[in-house]
Amino acid sequence: MTSYIGGRMKIGFFRGLFVVALLIYGVGAGLTGNMNMATSGASAQTAGSVPGNWSGNVSDAEIWRQVRRGVEGTVSIPDKKAGTLVQSEGDNWRAFKNGWLSNFGGWLLLISIVVIAAFFLVRGRISIDAGPDMMGRTIERFNALERFTHWLTASSFIMLALTGLNLLYGRYILKPVIGADAFAALTQFGKFTHNYIAFAFMLGIFMMFVLWVRHNIPNMNDIRWLSVGGGLLSKGVHPPADRFNAGQKIIFWLIILGGTTSSLSGLALIFPFEITPWAATFTFMNAFGFDLPTQLTALQETQVSALWHGFTALVLISVVIGHIYIGSLGMEGAIAAVGTGHVDLNWAREHHGLWVAELEQTGGIEEPGQPAE
Numbered sequence: 001m002t003s004y005i006g007g008r009m010k011i012g013f014f015r016g017l018f019v020v021a022l023l024i025y026g027v028g029a030g031l032t033g034n035m036n037m038a039t040s041g042a043s044a045q046t047a048g049s050v051p052g053n054w055s056g057n058v059s060d061a062e063i064w065r066q067v068r069r070g071v072e073g074t075v076s077i078p079d080k081k082a083g084t085l086v087q088s089e090g091d092n093w094r095a096f097k098n099g100w101l102s103n104f105g106g107w108l109l110l111i112s113i114v115v116i117a118a119f120f121l122v123r124g125r126i127s128i129d130a131g132p133d134m135m136g137r138t139i140e141r142f143n144a145l146e147r148f149t150h151w152l153t154a155s156s157f158i159m160l161a162l163t164g165l166n167l168l169y170g171r172y173i174l175k176p177v178i179g180a181d182a183f184a185a186l187t188q189f190g191k192f193t194h195n196y197i198a199f200a201f202m203l204g205i206f207m208m209f210v211l212w213v214r215h216n217i218p219n220m221n222d223i224r225w226l227s228v229g230g231g232l233l234s235k236g237v238h239p240p241a242d243r244f245n246a247g248q249k250i251i252f253w254l255i256i257l258g259g260t261t262s263s264l265s266g267l268a269l270i271f272p273f274e275i276t277p278w279a280a281t282f283t284f285m286n287a288f289g290f291d292l293p294t295q296l297t298a299l300q301e302t303q304v305s306a307l308w309h310g311f312t313a314l315v316l317i318s319v320v321i322g323h324i325y326i327g328s329l330g331m332e333g334a335i336a337a338v339g340t341g342h343v344d345l346n347w348a349r350e351h352h353g354l355w356v357a358e359l360e361q362t363g364g365i366e367e368p369g370q371p372a373e
């Protein structure tokens, strides 16, 4: 009995051993892909080559280093930008926009407001020295089309400025106050508003240019006006000026030229990768001694547009803050020019003496309640 049981156990043990050996062989043959379980030589990476040589003799690390540096590959789809996997300049661009540009704009706006407040404290409101005309006589300063043009440009500019400033500073100033969801909704609405109102502003500066350019050509009177600071700093000083004085001419050209270049860079942002003005602009500038890159990818073009758009807009906003002050609170009688269109005769004599003298020849002075002939 005992020998029978011992015999059965031996047989079971050898059967088990056989099954285990079979399994080991199966796994080995499967892994090596060879019935004899023969393996090839060691396939570890050596000296920068990649096992299987699928990427030539270049290691993964080197490929990803190039990708990180922004190397442009080739793609067969129409969107050639897809050939650049990582555009590293984007990091620098974002840092510049959120750092230097935002700081510059913040300081510029702050300084503008401080300078205006200081000017108001020192000089006060510039009044009509001779007082308003005793007989209530006026002069038509701007006709209906000119006033419409002014307010078209002004209202669109103010909307653009507010929605634009929100894009640059809103997340720091508004978001903590109104919350993330309300800020997101407001910013999205603001962005669409910005894109559409831009066209009204462009029309406005075009009309302004056509209507007022002939009155804004610099001449010798401007030098005389500037040499005494336009009389703005001292009471009773009124250098003779044409329809627009030198200060207004400077504002006019800043708005026309700044507004045009800001609008063009804005268009390049509304139609990214389609309007790409910078390579040609830089080539042109290099003729004047600059050393700017003339080979720009579509993405780099858009990045330069965004920076230039922000920079010019911030400068314009600070100029316009000064203009709004002097056209309203800062000077008695000025707002009527863009309100009713008719200004007090004494106001006009003090601020635009040469223009009034010209009108006196042509009968442009209006008696009270009576428009000029």
Ligand code: HEM
Binding pocket: 141, 150, 153, 154, 155, 157, 158, 208, 244, 247, 248, 249, 251, 252, 255, 320, 323, 324, 327, 328, 334, 335, 336, 337, 338
């Ligand atoms: C509430 C805002 C504004 C007020 C109260 C205002 C006021 C005035 C006034 C009173 C004048 C006439 C000055 C004169 O008769 O000699 C004027 C002219 C003018 N405005 Fe405005 N303005 C405003 C906004 C703007 C904006 C936003 C722009 C353009 C972006 C602008 C562009 C001009 C230009 C180009 C002139 C003619 C040149 C000059 O007088 O400086 N204005 N504005």
